[in-house]
Amino acid sequence: MSDKAQKSILNFENNENTLKSLQVIRKEYIRNSIKVYLSLISMAGAYLIYFIFIYQTFFMSTNLPYNLVIIDQITAWSFFILYLLFHFFVLSFIRFSPSLIRYLKYEINNMGFELKKKNKISVSFFLFNSLSILLFLISYLSIIYIEDFSLKIFAIRFLIIYIFISITYPIIRGLMHDRFIVKLTKGHYIQFHLQFRIIKPKGLEPQSIRIFLSSNRLCFKFNNEKKIIYNNITETRWLPKNGRKILPIFSLNPYLYFHEFAIPINLQTQIYNLVGAIRDWDLLFKPH
Amino acid sequence: MTISIEYFIEKYQLDNFKGTFQLKGEEKVEFYNDFNKILRSICNIFVKISNLMSLRGGQVLLGLAKLENSENIINKSDIQKCLNLDRFEKLLHAFEYLEDQKYIKIRKKNPKFHIVELNEKDYPDLKVYKEIIQKFWVSPQEQKKEFQQWREKSNHE
Numbered sequence A: 001m002s003d004k005a006q007k008s009i010l011n012f013e014n015n016e017n018t019l020k021s022l023q024v025i026r027k028e029y030i031r032n033s034i035k036v037y038l039s040l041i042s043m044a045g046a047y048l049i050y051f052i053f054i055y056q057t058f059f060m061s062t063n064l065p066y067n068l069v070i071i072d073q074i075t076a077w078s079f080f081i082l083y084l085l086f087h088f089f090v091l092s093f094i095r096f097s098p099s100l101i102r103y104l105k106y107e108i109n110n111m112g113f114e115l116k117k118k119n120k121i122s123v124s125f126f127l128f129n130s131l132s133i134l135l136f137l138i139s140y141l142s143i144i145y146i147e148d149f150s151l152k153i154f155a156i157r158f159l160i161i162y163i164f165i166s167i168t169y170p171i172i173r174g175l176m177h178d179r180f181i182v183k184l185t186k187g188h189y190i191q192f193h194l195q196f197r198i199i200k201p202k203g204l205e206p207q208s209i210r211i212f213l214s215s216n217r218l219c220f221k222f223n224n225e226k227k228i229i230y231n232n233i234t235e236t237r238w239l240p241k242n243g244r245k246i247l248p249i250f251s252l253n254p255y256l257y258f259h260e261f262a263i264p265i266n267l268q269t270q271i272y273n274l275v276g277a278i279r280d281w282d283l284l285f286k287p288h
Numbered sequence B: 001m002t003i004s005i006e007y008f009i010e011k012y013q014l015d016n017f018k019g020t021f022q023l024k025g026e027e028k029v030e031f032y033n034d035f036n037k038i039l040r041s042i043c044n045i046f047v048k049i050s051n052l053m054s055l056r057g058g059q060v061l062l063g064l065a066k067l068e069n070s071e072n073i074i075n076k077s078d079i080q081k082c083l084n085l086d087r088f089e090k091l092l093h094a095f096e097y098l099e100d101q102k103y104i105k106i107r108k109k110n111p112k113f114h115i116v117e118l119n120e121k122d123y124p125d126l127k128v129y130k131e132i133i134q135k136f137w138v139s140p141q142e143q144k145k146e147f148q149q150w151r152e153k154s155n156h157e
Helices: A003-007 A015-060 A066-093 A098-110 A123-145 A149-175 A224-236 A264-285 B005-011 B026-050 B055-067 B076-082 B089-100 B125-136 B140-156
Strands: A115-117 A179-183 A189-196 A209-215 A259-262 B104-110 B113-118
Touching: A015 A098, A015 A189, A098 A115, A098 A179, A098 A264, A123 A149, A189 A264, A209 A264, A224 A264, A259 A264, A264 B055, A264 B140, B005 B026, B005 B125, B026 B125, B055 B076, B055 B089, B055 B104, B055 B113, B055 B125, B076 B089, B076 B113, B076 B140, B089 B104, B113 B125
Parallel strands: none
Antiparallel strands: A115 A179, A179 A189, A189 A209, A209 A259, B104 B113
8 A cells, every 4th residue: 555545544435434534524624613713703703892892992082192093003903914814824725624635635646637726816816805905994094084973983883894794705605615626638627615514413424525526617508509518418427417506596607517426435436427528528619 | 038239239130231120020029028138137237236235346347347348367456457446445345245245256366366257147137237338338447548648638739
C-alpha cells in the first residue's frame, strides 16, 4: 500500500469500515462546525455590544473628549478589519472534514484527475465585497456626520442589520460545505459539492455523505438544438436533470449543466459517467 | 434453457442484410420464444446484480465478464486493474461474497496467484451477461485511457 493510501484512513468497503469512517468524518465535522459557529457568534456579539452600548453612549453625549473619539475610531476599524480578515481568509479555507478531502483527493488522483479547491476569491467575490465595503462606509459616515438623531439611529440599525447579513450570507451560500473542482480541459471542469447528513438520530449509513457533481455551464437553456443533444446525452447516461438545490426558489438558472450524484463507494463510476457526458458534448460541438 | 445472443443472431441470420427476413407459422413462435428467453436472462441478471450485497461484487462480475473476451487466464489483480482500483483490499469482500454465492470460481494455484472465472455451468444466464458486457461495457481502465487521450488532445488544440 502506498504512503498516500496509508494516510487516508477512510474506507467505505464494508459496513464496519464505513461506520468507522463516518464516525471520523462526523467528529471532524462537528469539531470544525463548533469552531466556526463560536467565531461567528463571538464576532456578531462583539459588534452588537459595541453598537448597542458604546455607540449609543457616544451619540447621546454632546461634548466628547478627543481621546474617546480616537478610541472609538480605532475600535470600529479594528472590528471591521477583523471581519474582513475572517471573511476573506478564514472562512474561505475551512475544510470541514480533512480526512474526507484527503480520501477524495487520493481516489480522484487514481482516476487520472486532480482535485482542486475552488477559488472563492473570484471577480464576483471582489465586486460583492467592494459593494459591501461601500455600503459599510456610507452607513458609517452617515452615523458620524448626520446631525438628525433619528436618522443616526436609523443608520446605526441599518449598519447592524447589514453586518448580520454579511456574516450569515456566506453560510447560506454554502460555505459550510467544501467546494472543489476537477479541471478536465481548457473549457471543461467538474464541480464538487459535499453534503453531510451525519447528525441523524437513526445512525450512520453510507448515504450520509452525498457528493453532488456538476459540469461547467454548457449552453443557454432556450437553445433548442443544443437542448435536444443535452437531453439525448443525459438520457443515454442516466444523468439526473437537476442538481443539488438548497432552495427551489433559487433554481431559476438559465443555463444547462450535467449533473451526477455519488456516494464514496461509487465515486469512480459516477465521475467517469459525468466525464463521459462532458466529453461527448465537447466532441459534438468542437469545430472540426 | 438459456440461449446465447450470438446463437440467436446466427440462427435467424439477423446480421444478414441482403435478403428479406420472413418467419412463418411455427418459426415465428420459435423466434418469439427464443427472444423471450434472452429477455428473461437479462431480467435475471439485473435481479441478481441489484441484490448483490457488495457494490464491488457487481463490479467484479463486470470486470471478469469483460476480461474473459481477451484473456484465457484471469487472476484477481487483472480484475483490480480492469476496474482501476488502487487497493486490492477493496475487492476482498466482493470475491468472498461472489465465491460463497457460487457466481464465480476461484482456483488457487499458489497463495498469490488465484485464477478467477464466471460460473457459467451453474448459472447459464451469465453467458448472456458476458456477451452484453463484452459488447457494450467500457471498463474504468479503458475509460481512464480514453479520457486521458481526450484531455491531452483538447489541451493541445
